[in-house]
Amino acid sequence: MKPANKQDQLLSERFEVAFNQVHDALRDIVQINDERFVVLVKVGAKKYQVIETFKKDLEQYARLRNAIVHEKMAVGFYIAEPNAKVVHHIEKIANILSRPNYAPTIATKNVVFFDENDSILKVTAAIKQHGYSKFPIYKNQKCIGLLTAGSIMKWMAQHMESGIVNLADVRIADIMKVEKKQSIEFISKEINIFEVENIFEKAHKKKNKLEAVVITENGNAGEKPLGIITPWDLIQIDYTVE
Template sequence: MKQMKKGPILSERFEVAFNQVHDAMKDIVKINDERFVVLVKVGAKKYQIIETFKKDLEQYAKLRNAIVHEKMEIGYYIAEPNAKVVEHIEKIANVFNRPNYAMSIATKNVMYFDYNDSILKVTEAIRQYNYSKFPIYKNKDFVGLLTASSIVKWMAQNMVSTSVNLADTHIFDIMKYEKYHPIDFVSKSTNIFDVETIFEKSHKMKKKLEAVIITENGKKDETPLGIITPWDLIEIDYTVD
């Protein structure tokens, strides 16, 4: 009777998954020191995906050292990890290696307007979609964000006898009341980790980045395909079952 070929032993599976996580972290963190524990420590401060699994990865680093460094010969391990541990690190490896394009967490179908549009278009969008920030374009080039708070400010200063005329008001009228909002642009091929880095660098420079707008090639004069705010990064779910 022909014997069935056995699959990899638990220790081999653990080592493969560990190495996959290690390689992924090298690509994400991008520092000169490529030691696993250093990548975990540095990466957890910048990237939510690493912070989520920080404690597990620190424990797995110790386990990996115990298994691999005590290996008596090639293919022979002095100890076998628990099956649940192996399954868990394999799930973590899958999370690290799945495509994480920024578009996957972005708000799609971005509501944007032309500089010369009627403000009534914006107020209708606020009513219908409950959005509060809108990219504004002039001659197809991005000129800034229009916010609901600026519309309210304009209305307060232009109210006559408890009413205000919006019918003859255009976006350019309101933009005079709008403050500067730091915005960055990235291409649709950008991943989540690069976007996290953009927000992190902005924070270190004490510049509050309002949003990252995704376009085809990351150019200001292209149609916005998605928009990411700091809240979108907070809400990423990297957990595994």
């Protein structure tokens, strides 16, 4: 058994600091009545994509932390030592969990939106140009819902005659009237990604299919949309840590 040198002690100290930062962040994010690290990781991984991404790493780090803190043989003597790569990795995770990105970082930017009196041809042109499939619709400068490409297709199928649909005189309002209202939520641009995931999770528990979250300056329906987040956007978040 060899005493740890100063470099090893520094790595151990950095590891423990980062581990504690992760633990504190998990408490704030998961918010359950059990503060055990492994429990917070297990429960949090079921709710949040970012914690699920790092679940295996965090479980391994919990075992390493126990070896460092609880199984120290004597002052300066350790059974286990984190290497520089491990320390760097857990510090990166601590940074992500402690300072989560705001909602706009994962949202579709340059939102295309319309007034309910606009021609549906403007929407089909936007679908062709941008490849978007969801569009906030406004009435008297207030968002009243979401028009989806699927809703347009369904409406066209219902109004087709001899394989042809004449859209020349069709307004967005015509489709919005007959289609089931799409469920959306409005959030401030200051909300972080964990809060966004919570919004979708709460909707899921209520068996309410939330189509999208619309980001505005202050989370008001009367404000210009700054971004849109769909469930697919949450799945696509890249939490890779080099």
